Amino acid sequence: NAGVMQNPRHLVRRRGQEARLRCSPMKGHSHVYWYRQLPEEGLKFMVYLQKENIIDESGMPKERFSAEFPKEGPSILRIQQVVRGDSAAYFCASSHRDRFVIHNEQFFGPGTRLTVL
Amino acid sequence: KNEVEQSPQNLTAQEGEFITINCSYSVGISALHWLQQHPGGGIVSLFMLSSGKKKHGRLIATINIQEKHSSLHITASHPRDSAVYICAVASRIIQGAQKLVFGQGTRLTINP
Numbered sequence: 001n002a003g004v005m006q007n008p009r010h011l012v013r014r015r016g017q018e019a020r021l022r023c024s025p026m027k028g029h030s031h032v033y034w035y036r037q038l039p040e041e042g043l044k045f046m047v048y049l050q051k052e053n054i055i056d057e058s059g060m061p062k063e064r065f066s067a068e069f070p071k072e073g074p075s076i077l078r079i080q081q082v083v084r085g086d087s088a089a090y091f092c093a094s095s096h097r098d099r100f101v102i103h104n105e106q107f108f109g110p111g112t113r114l115t116v117l
Numbered sequence: 118k119n120e121v122e123q124s125p126q127n128l129t130a131q132e133g134e135f136i137t138i139n140c141s142y143s144v145g146i147s148a149l150h151w152l153q154q155h156p157g158g159g160i161v162s163l164f165m166l167s168s169g170k171k172k173h174g175r176l177i178a179t180i181n182i183q184e185k186h187s188s189l190h191i192t193a194s195h196p197r198d199s200a201v202y203i204c205a206v207a208s209r210i211i212q213g214a215q216k217l218v219f220g221q222g223t224r225l226t227i228n229p
Binding site: 035042056093095105108109 | 150152158159160161162165203205210211215216217218219220221222
């Protein structure tokens with residue numbers, strides 16, 4: 001049973017380009033969370049998605065960032081017109097959603113390290 | 118003040134020592150995670166707990182809900198335990214789904 005998969009593991013972009021980060025959840029998981037870890041800072045929540053729905057995007061920057069989790073295929077975190085300050089490690093995590101469980105454990109992917117030149 | 122505070126921020130010890138990392142939080146939670154992150158590496162979940170104590174090998178995690186405090190202990194520490202240990206509390210989004218709020222992490226170095 002493969003774990004959470006993210007690709008690419010490393011991504012280099014020049015300022016102004018677009019970055020697309022992909023996350024394939026664990027088999028059977030339909031909920032995805034994206035977190036960002038800026039250099040020398042702690043992890044921060046960005047967005048929580050279910051299939052075809054954004055449930056909570058309170059941690060997403062207001063501009064240039066978007067996320068989706070289509071019915072088929074991986075979840076995508078998209079950053080348009082990247083700037084140097086976007087350089088960070090981006091982690092996704094996936095979980096079940098059992099409504100009768102207060103907390104469904106999240107399983108993390110290996111992360112994508114984005115470097116903006 | 119951060120919602121999740123860890124101490125110490127950095128910890129260096131000799132192989133074999135007993136290690137304690139502390140985590141205090143100021144929000145209501147449904148669960149608390151201890152995570153491990155190696156340099157340049159991914160994040161591994163060590164424990165998820167909502168009460169009491171859990172043990173896995175040389176690792177022990179405890180939580181006191183009333184005091185809003187958790188500790189991670191490592192017995193007989195080894196250089197391979199060197200990593201960043203992160204405390205994260207689960208903040209409810211909707212029933213069955215929570216976002217994690219993370220501490221800043223504790224960088225642990227175990228010298229041989």
